[in-house]
Amino acid sequence: MKNQLNRRDFIKTVAATGVGLVIGDDLLAALNHDVHSGPFRFGVAGAPMEKVRIGYVGVGGMGTAHVENLLKIEGAEIVAVCDIVESRVKRAQDMVEKAGFKRPDGYSKNDFDWQHVCERPDIDLVYSATPWQWHVPVSLAAMRSGKHAVTEVPAALTLDECWELVEAAEETGKYCIMMENCNYDKVEMMILNMVKKGMFGELLHAECGYLHDLRAVKYDMEGEGVWRRDFSMHRNGDLYPTHGLGPIMQCMDINRGNYFDYLVSFGTKTRGLHEYAVNRFGAGAPEAGEKFTLSDIVTTVIRTMNGETIVVTHDTSSPRPYSRDIMVQGTHGLVRKYPEPKIYIEGVSQTDDKWEPINEYLKKYQHPVWVELEGASAGAGHGGMDFIEDYRLINALLKGETPDMDVYDAVAMSVVTPLSELSIAREGKPVKFPDFTRGMWKKPRELPVMRV
Numbered sequence: 001m002k003n004q005l006n007r008r009d010f011i012k013t014v015a016a017t018g019v020g021l022v023i024g025d026d027l028l029a030a031l032n033h034d035v036h037s038g039p040f041r042f043g044v045a046g047a048p049m050e051k052v053r054i055g056y057v058g059v060g061g062m063g064t065a066h067v068e069n070l071l072k073i074e075g076a077e078i079v080a081v082c083d084i085v086e087s088r089v090k091r092a093q094d095m096v097e098k099a100g101f102k103r104p105d106g107y108s109k110n111d112f113d114w115q116h117v118c119e120r121p122d123i124d125l126v127y128s129a130t131p132w133q134w135h136v137p138v139s140l141a142a143m144r145s146g147k148h149a150v151t152e153v154p155a156a157l158t159l160d161e162c163w164e165l166v167e168a169a170e171e172t173g174k175y176c177i178m179m180e181n182c183n184y185d186k187v188e189m190m191i192l193n194m195v196k197k198g199m200f201g202e203l204l205h206a207e208c209g210y211l212h213d214l215r216a217v218k219y220d221m222e223g224e225g226v227w228r229r230d231f232s233m234h235r236n237g238d239l240y241p242t243h244g245l246g247p248i249m250q251c252m253d254i255n256r257g258n259y260f261d262y263l264v265s266f267g268t269k270t271r272g273l274h275e276y277a278v279n280r281f282g283a284g285a286p287e288a289g290e291k292f293t294l295s296d297i298v299t300t301v302i303r304t305m306n307g308e309t310i311v312v313t314h315d316t317s318s319p320r321p322y323s324r325d326i327m328v329q330g331t332h333g334l335v336r337k338y339p340e341p342k343i344y345i346e347g348v349s350q351t352d353d354k355w356e357p358i359n360e361y362l363k364k365y366q367h368p369v370w371v372e373l374e375g376a377s378a379g380a381g382h383g384g385m386d387f388i389e390d391y392r393l394i395n396a397l398l399k400g401e402t403p404d405m406d407v408y409d410a411v412a413m414s415v416v417t418p419l420s421e422l423s424i425a426r427e428g429k430p431v432k433f434p435d436f437t438r439g440m441w442k443k444p445r446e447l448p449v450m451r452v
């Protein structure tokens with residue numbers, strides 16, 4: 001039975017049975033027995049470009065930060081800007097003009113005006129930083145109109161959407177790139193560099209996640225609160241896995257000789273947002289009557305094909321200091337980033353069995369990308385990493401090199417959301433990762449960010 005089921009049958013059955021509570025193991029196995037047609041374009045680079053003409057969709061908080069970065073990157077040209085809020089379009093147009101470029105055309109007629117951006121013949125790339133529900137429609141329209149698709153995180157929200165992105169990228173030969181800025185953080189890049197130099201020996205285990213008190217943000221009526229709280233009312237899984245998993249995935253060569261095998265997820269009870277609403281708005285306020293589904297803390301454990309384990313935490317509704325929980329451990333030692341970075345490597349660290357600060361390691365093992373771009377990235381968002389990711393994207397396209405992340409990387413991380421939901425709904429049962437690469441992950445290949 002399992003080999004006859006295709007992905008869409010699977011999705012339909014899940015929908016019909018109600019979030020997988022009664023899904024049999026045959027159905028789960030179907031995730032890994034999908035048959036696809038179409039040209040396979042694993043790691044294929046495009047031709048060099050003289051300039052990269054960009055249509056930008058969604059110029060709220062993050063989109064505006066990207067526009068600001070792109071204006072400083074030679075070869076990037078913003079041709080069109082789209083947002084449903086007209087004043088934000090105007091703000092972005094003004095920024096472009098003030099930087100000395102031609103004023104981009106503005107689009108703000110309705111929720112779907114980005115379709116007109118995608119259709120323009122004078123655009124190479126559609127870059128979106130919209131609310132999550134728009135990422136896939138915009139990316140698909142971009143690729144199907146012959147443009148590269150670049151999206152903020154996460155790339156997709158459901159298993160079906162992940163496959164749609166893969167299929168569209170393969171059919172059109174266009175890139176579908178998810179902008180995971182945390183891959184470019186200074187400490188994470190140092191860790192990656194050390195892993196690739198074998199400093200931790202063979203990798204065994206990692207921890208990561210997104211642990212960020214977003215209670216106030218989820219009730220903010222200007223920015224993300226407009227759309228983000230809603231996801232806490234309808235979903236229960238790790239809703240934001242990519243900030244933690246991105247850097248770990250690179251350390252573990254996922255899609256480059258290694259792959260995620262299966263995961264199990266557990267969720268706590270749901271308390272934080274309701275308690276916050278009662279305290280902030282009062283027990284009788286409409287906000288206090290809202291019902292939430294998202295567990296306050298979601299813990300996922302992934303086992304990789306090469307035998308490593310990864311603990312991924314999602315925690316956005318509790319009072320707590322910010323963390324991405326980054327920890328990487330191998331047969332020779334380990335490094336932990338939060339709360340303060342510290343490291344221990346057997347035979348290298350000053351004292352046996354004792355942590356030491358990473359300062360000296362940062363001098364010695366600074367990733368070459370940071371050596372090159374630290375000055376240029378100074379003052380940019382999130383400690384400079386946002387500029388570095390935009391710079392690397394534009395420069396890869398200009399040179400005709402494969403960008404740092406491809407569609408397979410984007411969906412391998414994003415699919416943790418629906419898979420974790422499935423596991424939680426099934427009381428922690430293991431869920432296999434679908435193989436979006438159809439076996440190509442087994443082939444070691446270059447990690448572009450190590451190509452410097």
Ligand SMILES: NC(=O)c1ccc[n+]([C@@H]2O[C@H](COP(=O)([O-])OP(=O)(O)OC[C@H]3O[C@@H](n4cnc5c(N)ncnc54)[C@H](O)[C@@H]3O)[C@@H](O)[C@H]2O)c1
Pocket residue numbers: 057058059060061062063082083084085088110111112113114129130131132134152153154179180181222223224225226382
């Ligand atoms: N990588 C990071 O560090 C980071 C940080 C913040 C946000 N993000 C991601 O960036 C994205 C945007 O987040 P944000 O904080 O900028 O949110 P935001 O609400 O500030 O911005 C979203 C913008 O999209 C616009 N928009 C909504 N629907 C639209 C549509 N149909 N067409 C065109 N525009 C539309 C909104 O009007 C708004 O201006 C999200 O996916 C989020 O997860 C990433």
